[in-house]
Every structure is written in structure tokens, then in C-alpha cells.
Amino acid sequence: MxxxxxxxxxxxxxxxxxxxxxxxxxxxxxxxxxxxxxxxxxxxxxxxxxxxxxxxxxxxxxxxxxxxxxxxxxxxxxxxxxxxxxxxxxxxxxxxxxxxxxxxxxxxxxxxxxxxxxxxxxxxxxxxxxxxxxxxxxxxxxxxxxxxxxxxxxxxxxxxxxxxxxxxxxxxxxxxxxxxxxxxxxxxxxxxxxxxxxxxxxxxxxxxxxxxxxxxxxxxxxxxxxxxPLLTTSDGKKMGKSQDGAIWLNAEMCAPYEFWQFWRNTNDDDVGRFLKLYTDLPIAECDRLGALEGSDINEAKIVLANEVTKLLHGKDAAAAAEATAREVFEKGGVGDDLPTLTLTADDVSDGISVVQLIVRSGLAGSGKEAKRLIADNGAKMNDEALTDAGMVLQAADLVTPIKLSAGKKRHALVQLG
Missing domain, CATH: 3.40.50.620 (HUPs)
Incomplete structure (x- = not known):
């Protein structure tokens, strides 16, 4: 140009x-x-x-x-x-x-x-x-x-x-x-x-x-x-898609925490470019953050996630998402802002399989995918590896909310309403 x-x-x-x-x-x-x-x-x-x-x-x-x-x-x-x-x-x-x-x-x-x-x-x-x-x-x-x-x-x-x-x-x-x-x-x-x-x-x-x-x-x-330009990420994927499908802008279709997490998971090579395109930060600051390397680039990704989420969902939603992420990833706890599946008593009257929970919480697109996740040691419940795809949970197991995880970055809460 x-x-x-x-x-x-x-x-x-x-x-x-x-x-x-x-x-x-x-x-x-x-x-x-x-x-x-x-x-x-x-x-x-x-x-x-x-x-x-x-x-x-x-x-x-x-x-x-x-x-x-x-x-x-x-x-x-x-x-x-x-x-x-x-x-x-x-x-x-x-x-x-x-x-x-x-x-x-x-x-x-x-x-x-x-x-x-x-x-x-x-x-x-x-x-x-x-x-x-x-x-x-x-x-x-x-x-x-x-x-x-x-x-x-x-x-x-x-x-x-x-x-x-x-x-x-x-x-x-x-x-x-x-x-x-x-x-x-x-x-x-x-x-x-x-x-x-x-x-x-x-x-x-x-x-x-x-x-x-x-x-x-x-x-x-x-x-x-x-x-x-028609944007793709540095690994060639179409912008706006995740492994779970489109990242919607309306909060009821994609919770602020999930939206924040999408940006937090940006590829290292895309951080500087995305800061320029999707935030109001000055060019010099975008360049500085995008040039960070090693573990420092993670802080730049948090800035990106906060700034983009703040524009769409507001300052409080961005802060809550970051707090939840730090709780989940740094302390291994259960954050307040995780995507949540709330079950009724009828849902669990005869028990409910862990495969169903993984699908209904949005961590897998089908029962087949959920079973494969378990077989590949990619699923956890309350940070413990899930090894039995036939596990069935009863109402008593859900007296306190449980945390389901797919891989290291995707989590959801399951609770009784």
C-alpha cells in the first residue's frame, strides 16, 4: 500500500x-x-x-x-x-x-x-x-x-x-x-x-x-x-469459528465468559494483528503487546480478551470473565462465570450419564464425541480424569455443583436447579 x-x-x-x-x-x-x-x-x-x-x-x-x-x-x-x-x-x-x-x-x-x-x-x-x-x-x-x-x-x-x-x-x-x-x-x-x-x-x-x-x-x-481482507487465523482457520461452532455476539447465544475465552485462546502470531483490528488500543501499544514472547504473550492475550469483551459486553463482564479464568486455570477452582448447565429433578430422577452431561453442557457435539473424549483421556470431572463412559450420576452426586472439563481450556458447571 x-x-x-x-x-x-x-x-x-x-x-x-x-x-x-x-x-x-x-x-x-x-x-x-x-x-x-x-x-x-x-x-x-x-x-x-x-x-x-x-x-x-x-x-x-x-x-x-x-x-x-x-x-x-x-x-x-x-x-x-x-x-x-x-x-x-x-x-x-x-x-x-x-x-x-x-x-x-x-x-x-x-x-x-x-x-x-x-x-x-x-x-x-x-x-x-x-x-x-x-x-x-x-x-x-x-x-x-x-x-x-x-x-x-x-x-x-x-x-x-x-x-x-x-x-x-x-x-x-x-x-x-x-x-x-x-x-x-x-x-x-x-x-x-x-x-x-x-x-x-x-x-x-x-x-x-x-x-x-x-x-x-x-x-x-x-x-x-x-x-x-477476509480474515483467517495464523493456522488457516476461518475467523469466528471454534471447535464448538460459531462464536456469536449476542450474550444469550455465547456467554461473555465463552466469548472472553475465545480471545484468550488466540494463537501467539495473531495477537498483535487482532489487537489492532478488534480493540481501540493505540497502534504502538498493540505492537508492543504483539511482540511479547514466551509466557509474557499470555498477558497480552488477556489484554486482548478484556478489551474485546469490554467493548461488546461491558467492563464488568470482562472483569468477571478474567476472574473466573484465573480461578479455574491458576487456582484449579470453580469460577462464578463458567457456562452452566442447570438440571431439574426430573432430569436426574433415573440418573443421568456423564456422556449426556458432557453433551448437554456444550463440551461435545454428540455422544460419540463425548465417548471419544473420555477414551482419549481428555475429559475430567472436578479436575479428576474421567475414565468410565458408562458412569451414571444420581441427584445425590449433584448436591454441590460439579465442574466438567474438556481438555485444558474448556470447562462447564453442572448443577441442580
Whole structure:
């Protein structure tokens, strides 16, 4: 990256590692110098929460506002009905309007932790739903006024589409329309709110360029696109996934302690990079912490876990998670904030197997996996190795909570309600 920006926002994007590409560095830099730049990212409502994989985009909107821009979070109430085919092998399952609206309600909870929607000034964020303009489109008018600006030849050449067709995997007409609808979102946001910039992951490059091209053709307005890299961890895993599945941002789907622990378990080589991307700490401090070696890097990981958890769940939740971790790992005790499985008397009326407990507490995905964990000496109960996969616990065994462990880093409490 050889461009030397004048604006704070593009400087931050480059220095902190957010920038993969930009449609026009000079033009966008000048736009930031000229005044408040409204910029948006779209989030489709395919689940009741976003996961850590979306956090890089949320942090981009946060930094945009901190640098004097105006964030627009666009909920995909309309586009979720179609489903983004970008780099997917198959079609997304179709959701009902009721499911989509429930998912949007869940997703919205997270944004207020990162972005200010109530500042009352020019940088006050907006939260919008593209169902507002997509639901009532007249199909024939849309084809005539918007569809005529799209070249099918060009759309087929986009890597997100081409890669699927090259693998001879079906791409439905429904999905093919997604990129047109996303382009139309950018046009409408520019027309209604003066939006000048779309942010997104690098897999959205083709969709972003389509929106820029459409807006130029229809409104003759100059707008911009900026993408972030698609992140993988240093060992090649997709960001946001753990061995137990996605790390969700909503507390009811991923407890603050589990969220904290995910960041505490960051690979050594990723610590400095993740501090820059996912915290507000100054660059110099991120570099200092990321350069630590040996046992010292563990303290840097705790700083990372605390800072990221503090942003999402608050200072108290971060402190409680750290206290629990120190209790569990340093003193071998039972922390107050561990994921907890609470059983009823009916659950244990005929006894309950330790295999069931491991599965129900989330330490294994299936009974087969739990049995393998025991066979491999990876399971413990109250810090003692579990060797009998046939063990059955009675209510009397649960008068005091028990601690289950899978390996050295994953723990849960089991108690009677």
C-alpha cells in the first residue's frame, strides 16, 4: 500500500490492517477532507445473531464514526429473502418474513455497544432496513429502469459467481438477482441519505462495484467502495469459528465468559494483528503487546480478551470473565462465570450419564464425541480424569455443583436447579 492518505479514516484503515482494496483512494480521501461521509455496511438476517466473523465490519463502522464519518447499518430485511450467493456452494435456505424480523431484532442488540445512534450531531449513526424500498418494487418497472443497466456477461465474470459455475454448482435465478438488489441498495442509500461509501469484506467487491456503476449511470453521482481482507487465523482457520461452532455476539447465544475465552485462546502470531483490528488500543501499544514472547504473550492475550469483551459486553463482564479464568486455570477452582448447565429433578430422577452431561453442557457435539473424549483421556470431572463412559450420576452426586472439563481450556458447571 503506497498511497499516503490525508484523512484520519483511511489512515486508520491502513495502519490497523482493515484495508484490502478501494475503488478510488484519492477521491474518497478528498471526500473525507470535504465533510462528513455517510458510509454503510449491509447485514443480512440469516441468524438471530452475528458472529465474530462480522466483527471486523462492525469495527470499521466504529472507526468511521470516531474519525468523523456517519455510519449506516443496513439490515437486509429484503435481501435476506433472496440470499447472497457469494462464494457459496449451495443456495441458502429461504426464511419467512417472521423469521427474518426475529433475526433482525436479535442482530440489532449488538450495534449500540460499538456505534452511537443518539449523538445528535452529523455523525449520528442510522439503522435502516432495505425492506423499506425493496418490498414494494414493481417488477416490470424495476426491470426497465434498473435491470437494463446490468450486463449478464459482466455479472457472470465476477469471481463470486464464476467460481460457483466453474464447479458446475447450480446458481438459481433468485440468487443471481441478489447482486442487482445489493447494487440497488447503494443507489437508494445515495439518493435518500447521501451515502458515499460502501464498506464490506473483499468477497463483496463485485457487488460493491455493481452499486457504484449503477449509481453513476442512474444518478450520475460519484460514490466509493472499500473492502477489508477476509480474515483467517495464523493456522488457516476461518475467523469466528471454534471447535464448538460459531462464536456469536449476542450474550444469550455465547456467554461473555465463552466469548472472553475465545480471545484468550488466540494463537501467539495473531495477537498483535487482532489487537489492532478488534480493540481501540493505540497502534504502538498493540505492537508492543504483539511482540511479547514466551509466557509474557499470555498477558497480552488477556489484554486482548478484556478489551474485546469490554467493548461488546461491558467492563464488568470482562472483569468477571478474567476472574473466573484465573480461578479455574491458576487456582484449579470453580469460577462464578463458567457456562452452566442447570438440571431439574426430573432430569436426574433415573440418573443421568456423564456422556449426556458432557453433551448437554456444550463440551461435545454428540455422544460419540463425548465417548471419544473420555477414551482419549481428555475429559475430567472436578479436575479428576474421567475414565468410565458408562458412569451414571444420581441427584445425590449433584448436591454441590460439579465442574466438567474438556481438555485444558474448556470447562462447564453442572448443577441442580
Amino acid at each position: 503506497t498511497y499516503h492518505p490525508k484523512s484520519d479514516f483511511i489512515t486508520v484503515m491502513i495502519e490497523r490492517g482493515f484495508l484490502a482494496d478501494c475503488t478510488d483512494y484519492q477521491g474518497l480521501d478528498d471526500a473525507f477532507a470535504a465533510g462528513v461521509v455517510p458510509a454503510y455496511i449491509g447485514f443480512d438476517a440469516t441468524a438471530q445473531s452475528l458472529h465474530v466473523g462480522s466483527l471486523i465490519q462492525i469495527m470499521m463502522l466504529r472507526w468511521l464514526q470516531k474519525c468523523g464519518g456517519k455510519p449506516i447499518t443496513l439490515m437486509g430485511g429484503g435481501t435476506t429473502k433472496v440470499g447472497d450467493p457469494s462464494f457459496r456452494a449451495d443456495e441458502r435456505p429461504l426464511l419467512t418474513t417472521k423469521q427474518i424480523n426475529a433475526n433482525i431484532a436479535g442482530i440489532k442488540q449488538v450495534f449500540a455497544a460499538y456505534i452511537d445512534y443518539e449523538s445528535g450531531d452529523d455523525t449520528q449513526a442510522l439503522m435502516l432496513n432495505n425492506a423499506e424500498w425493496l418490498e414494494d418494487l414493481n417488477y416490470l418497472d424495476f426491470l426497465r429502469d434498473i435491470g437494463r443497466h446490468f450486463s449478464v456477461n459482466r455479472m457472470l465474470a465476477f469471481e463470486s459467481v464464476k467460481s460457483r459455475l466453474d464447479r458446475e454448482q447450480s446458481l438459481s435465478f433468485l440468487e443471481f438477482n441478489y447482486m442487482i438488489l445489493q447494487a440497488y441498495d447503494f443507489l437508494e442509500l445515495n439518493r435518500r441519505y447521501g451515502c458515499l461509501l460502501q464498506l464490506g469484506g473483499s468477497d463483496q467487491w463485485g457487488n460493491i462495484v455493481n452499486g457504484i456503476d449503477l449509481t453513476r449511470r442512474v444518478l450520475d453521482h460519484e460514490i466509493y467502495g472499500l473492502t477489508s
